[in-house]
Amino acid sequence: MLIVAFWISLALALLTVASAVVKAALEVESDNADKAETMSFVRMTLTGIFGVTIGQSLVPLAFAWWLTALVSVALMLTLLITSQLAARQFGHVKFGQRLLAMVEPGVRSLHMLFTPLSLPKEDEPEEFEQELIDSVEEFGETIIREIMVPRVDMATIRDDSTLEAAMQFFLKSGFSRLPVVGKTVDEVTGILYLKDLTRVLHEGDRKSSKRLVSEIVRKVVFMPESLPVDDLLQAMQSNSTHIAIVIDEYGGVAGLVTMEDVIEELVGEIADEYDEDENEVVQLDDGGYRVAARYSLEDLGELFELELDDEDVDSVGGLLAKQLGRLPLRGDEISFSGLNFKADRIEGRRKRLVSVLVHRDAELADAIEAFGAGEDE
Numbered sequence: 001m002l003i004v005a006f007w008i009s010l011a012l013a014l015l016t017v018a019s020a021v022v023k024a025a026l027e028v029e030s031d032n033a034d035k036a037e038t039m040s041f042v043r044m045t046l047t048g049i050f051g052v053t054i055g056q057s058l059v060p061l062a063f064a065w066w067l068t069a070l071v072s073v074a075l076m077l078t079l080l081i082t083s084q085l086a087a088r089q090f091g092h093v094k095f096g097q098r099l100l101a102m103v104e105p106g107v108r109s110l111h112m113l114f115t116p117l118s119l120p121k122e123d124e125p126e127e128f129e130q131e132l133i134d135s136v137e138e139f140g141e142t143i144i145r146e147i148m149v150p151r152v153d154m155a156t157i158r159d160d161s162t163l164e165a166a167m168q169f170f171l172k173s174g175f176s177r178l179p180v181v182g183k184t185v186d187e188v189t190g191i192l193y194l195k196d197l198t199r200v201l202h203e204g205d206r207k208s209s210k211r212l213v214s215e216i217v218r219k220v221v222f223m224p225e226s227l228p229v230d231d232l233l234q235a236m237q238s239n240s241t242h243i244a245i246v247i248d249e250y251g252g253v254a255g256l257v258t259m260e261d262v263i264e265e266l267v268g269e270i271a272d273e274y275d276e277d278e279n280e281v282v283q284l285d286d287g288g289y290r291v292a293a294r295y296s297l298e299d300l301g302e303l304f305e306l307e308l309d310d311e312d313v314d315s316v317g318g319l320l321a322k323q324l325g326r327l328p329l330r331g332d333e334i335s336f337s338g339l340n341f342k343a344d345r346i347e348g349r350r351k352r353l354v355s356v357l358v359h360r361d362a363e364l365a366d367a368i369e370a371f372g373a374g375e376d377e
Contacts, residue, residue, distance in 0.1 A: 316341065
């Protein structure tokens with residue numbers, strides 16, 4: 001009996017040491033981390049069976065129970081230390097790799113068998129995944145008012161505009177769909193699609209460009225601003241549209257909302273493929289500057305040695321929007337405190353202003369030059 005127990009214990013000890021070496025060999029490559037953890041579980045299991053076998057083999061010798069337990073624990077600790085030393089010695093050398101190659105099929109089988117036991121914890125979600133989960137949980141509580149493009153930022157076109165004028169506006173603004181309005185923004189009569197306009201101009205004759213926008217508009221879909229976003233998504237799907245006009249509680253136009261707004265509510269802002277990082281300030285060869293739309297008026301004044309101040313806005317982009325009374329489009333120009341501002345680059349799905357060209361007003365520049373010449377004399 002003792003001889004059989006000895007050989008079984010010896011076999012278990014050798015398997016324990018081998019599993020420790022294989023585990024160390026697996027840890028060489030990060031892709032095998034799960035399998036290495038499985039082999040660690042196997043090693044501890046074999047060590048436990050080894051201890052039980054030793055304890056059972058000592059029963060016929062009629063030792064005291066505490067002495068049997070002490071011997072078993074001591075031999076288990078010895079085996080653990082020995083296997084750990086063997087893993088450090090042989091796991092990261094050729095011997096460990098050769099042993100891994102020999103037992104790799106068995107390792108895969110053990111991994112499939114013991115994965116639920118050796119990996120009881122699920123991996124923590126990545127930061128983006130967690131943000132997406134949080135967005136989905138909050139999605140049903142969000143209403144249209146929170147994600148819509150406000151009325152003041154809406155780009156619209158009059159229903160009595162010609163198709164030629166509409167095409168120029170599309171090219172200038174960069175939008176692909178535009179609300180068509182009557183005398184005021186509250187009179188939305190339809191939605192003009194760039195692809196419809198392009199098809200009419202391409203397939204028609206020269207007189208097509210003089211047709212009115214109102215002739216080719218599509219039906220507009222209205223949605224209350226208090227509607228939950230998930231209901232909005234279903235309504236857009238049922239109406240086969242990507243854009244809707246948002247109305248307030250009094251029936252007036254509060255803004256517009258698109259399918260992209262809904263998607264961005266889930267995954268965050270979606271950058272356009274042409275978007276680029278904009279430097280705050282770039283000096284131009286003609287003495288002017290290209291500045292970011294978010295650049296402060298105070299800092300811009302320091303560049304031109306002027307005092308620029310507006311009680312309503314703080315940024316260059318905000319100044320353009322205020323002076324124009326609408327969302328700036330590429331090429332729009334204003335004059336303010338002796339400086340000329342020109343909208344330079346428009347980017348993103350919402351066509352936000354990114355950069356502005358700023359030059360001294362010609363009269364101011366001449367005055368400064370004349371003043372400087374007078375001082376030299």
